[in-house]
Amino acid sequence: MKDFRYLENVTTLVLDEDKCIGCGLCEVVCPHTVFKVENPKASIIDRDACMECGACAANCPVEAISVTPGVGCASYIIQRWVKGKDAVIECC
Amino acid sequence: MKQLSIKKFDADPPKCDCEGNGRSNGDKVTPLQSLQPLSIPMAGAVDEDAPCCGPKPAPPSRPYEKSGYRIVHFVKDFVKTPVGDIPRIETGLKGLDIGGTIRARIGISRDRYKVAPGLYCVGSPDNESPVLVTANYKLSFDSLRKELAGLDAWILVLDTRGVNVWCAAGKRTFSTEEVIRQVKRVELEKMVSHRELILPQLGAPGVSSHKVKKGCGFKVIWGPIKARDIKAFLKNDKRTEVGMRQLTFTIRERIVLIPVELSLVVKPSLAILLAVFLLSGISPDIFSLSAAWFRGLNGAAAYLLGVFAGAVVVPVFLPWLPSRRFYIKGIQTGVTAGIILLLVLGQNITRLESVTLLLLAVSVSSYAAMNFTGATPYTSPSGVEKEMRQGIPVQLLAVVVAVITWVAAPFVS
Ligand code: SF4
Ligand code: SF4
Numbered sequence: 001m002k003d004f005r006y007l008e009n010v011t012t013l014v015l016d017e018d019k020c021i022g023c024g025l026c027e028v029v030c031p032h033t034v035f036k037v038e039n040p041k042a043s044i045i046d047r048d049a050c051m052e053c054g055a056c057a058a059n060c061p062v063e064a065i066s067v068t069p070g071v072g073c074a075s076y077i078i079q080r081w082v083k084g085k086d087a088v089i090e091c092c
Numbered sequence: 093m094k095q096l097s098i099k100k101f102d103a104d105p106p107k108c109d110c111e112g113n114g115r116s117n118g119d120k121v122t123p124l125q126s127l128q129p130l131s132i133p134m135a136g137a138v139d140e141d142a143p144c145c146g147p148k149p150a151p152p153s154r155p156y157e158k159s160g161y162r163i164v165h166f167v168k169d170f171v172k173t174p175v176g177d178i179p180r181i182e183t184g185l186k187g188l189d190i191g192g193t194i195r196a197r198i199g200i201s202r203d204r205y206k207v208a209p210g211l212y213c214v215g216s217p218d219n220e221s222p223v224l225v226t227a228n229y230k231l232s233f234d235s236l237r238k239e240l241a242g243l244d245a246w247i248l249v250l251d252t253r254g255v256n257v258w259c260a261a262g263k264r265t266f267s268t269e270e271v272i273r274q275v276k277r278v279e280l281e282k283m284v285s286h287r288e289l290i291l292p293q294l295g296a297p298g299v300s301s302h303k304v305k306k307g308c309g310f311k312v313i314w315g316p317i318k319a320r321d322i323k324a325f326l327k328n329d330k331r332t333e334v335g336m337r338q339l340t341f342t343i344r345e346r347i348v349l350i351p352v353e354l355s356l357v358v359k360p361s362l363a364i365l366l367a368v369f370l371l372s373g374i375s376p377d378i379f380s381l382s383a384a385w386f387r388g389l390n391g392a393a394a395y396l397l398g399v400f401a402g403a404v405v406v407p408v409f410l411p412w413l414p415s416r417r418f419y420i421k422g423i424q425t426g427v428t429a430g431i432i433l434l435l436v437l438g439q440n441i442t443r444l445e446s447v448t449l450l451l452l453a454v455s456v457s458s459y460a461a462m463n464f465t466g467a468t469p470y471t472s473p474s475g476v477e478k479e480m481r482q483g484i485p486v487q488l489l490a491v492v493v494a495v496i497t498w499v500a501a502p503f504v505s
Binding site for chain 1: 261262293294296297298299300301302314317332334337338339341410411416417459462463465466467468469470471472473474475476477478479480484
């Protein structure tokens with residue numbers, strides 16, 4: 001995905017390196033190579049490539065990663081603006 | 093013409109050993125050579141049926157056929173296992189599959205195109221064979237099975253409501269709970285001696301591997317994003333290379349998304365076009381039918397060109413359009429499309445009208461392009477929301493100005 005870059009400094013991704021046990025899963029599940037795990041902990045190597053899918057946070061066994069996952073879809077976001085955050089939303 | 097063709101079935105052995113492939117030939121329709129239906133040799137027909145005309149009877153039912161169920165065309169036969177008969181599926185796609193794929197791709201029957209969840213197999217798997225997990229969207233299922241020729245494997249299909257792996261993971265139907273539920277439902281622990289499930293990496297947003305392990309004892313191994321890398325992945329000790337883990341968005345992948353994008357705007361477009369024609373008719377003599385028609389056609393052309401510029405041109409030229417913001421990409425293509433339209437219309441319209449048509453094409457294109465973010469695999473929701481806060485006011489303003497000037501134009505000139 002090197003030919004596609006989206007907006008910078010928007011992702012909600014946060015890594016708590018103190019909690020990390022270096023299991024390596026975040027690197028395996030991330031589809032945009034945001035993490036690198038080596039001696040012995042994970043670090044974020046390409047933060048702006050993150051698309052907030054939530055795969056890393058869901059799979060970190062010690063909850064060292066947090067991200068607000070969501071659907072990057074305009075009609076979804078409009079419905080959320082109109083109906084409020086917790087509404088049931090039909091989407092793509 | 094119906095009478096001229098007849099379903100030809102292979103003569104079936106009276107007793108089925110579940111190994112034959114008679115079923116797969118059953119769907120072929122062979123045209124009849126002779127025009128007299130009565131002269132067909134009735135192979136296998138019973139004597140007392142002799143005076144009865146019409147097509148020859150279907151082959152005897154297979155032992156695994158059940159009342160109330162229909163065996164789907166991609167099932168070759170059934171394999172006996174400790175937990176019951178498991179369908180063995182074909183790895184080649186047939187006309188039916190390809191037709192279904194095309195229909196799903198252009199947005200017809202997209203919502204209902206699913207396979208029954210549960211356990212399937214390919215080849216001759218045993219209790220050591222890998223278990224591949226997928227979604228029950230028929231296209232996901234097809235793209236997996238067509239890569240499995242020559243492999244022996246179990247396939248566990250989750251109930252993702254007919255949605256593909258990536259979207260289902262986002263909607264949490266491809267989920268930790270669903271994996272655990274299906275593993276228990278098919279009694280997978282009785283089928284295999286190992287305790288591993290291979291999941292497509294794009295399912296990871298919905299599935300926590302450590303929770304699956306806790307919930308059913310199976311360890312999740314994250315497989316490649318694309319089914320075509322499955323064989324290489326299995327050979328590589330079930331490890332994904334970096335390339336197998338990265339999303340791509342090639343021109344081909346972008347183009348296949350366009351028909352569905354377009355099919356989603358058909359309904360709103362009809363309403364908008366109607367409004368364009370009605371607005372076009374407003375004239376100093378209250379309403380003019382000829383104006384509704386001729387000015388309406390120009391308005392409709394601007395609208396449709398806007399849709400084309402935003403929903404077709406932007407996806408195709410995505411990496412080459414300057415700016416990372418989709419609404420700006422849409423403005424760029426919309427301006428181009430609008431200018432082309434004005435060149436074609438030339439002197440036939442007033443200056444005020446040309447401005448209006450340009451604004452309409454640009455706002456529609458910008459909005460359509462912004463909507464394409466939902467289909468791309470690299471836009472973060474935070475980013476989309478940010479650009480929408482900038483883009484929507486611009487689009488709204490353009491539309492409002494366009495409508496006002498369009499309606500005002502006949503009064504001014
Ligand atoms: S949210 Fe998704 S894209 Fe972002 S770092 Fe995590 S896995 Fe990678
Ligand atoms: S998944 Fe969590 S614990 Fe494992 S390497 Fe990544 S941050 Fe560290």
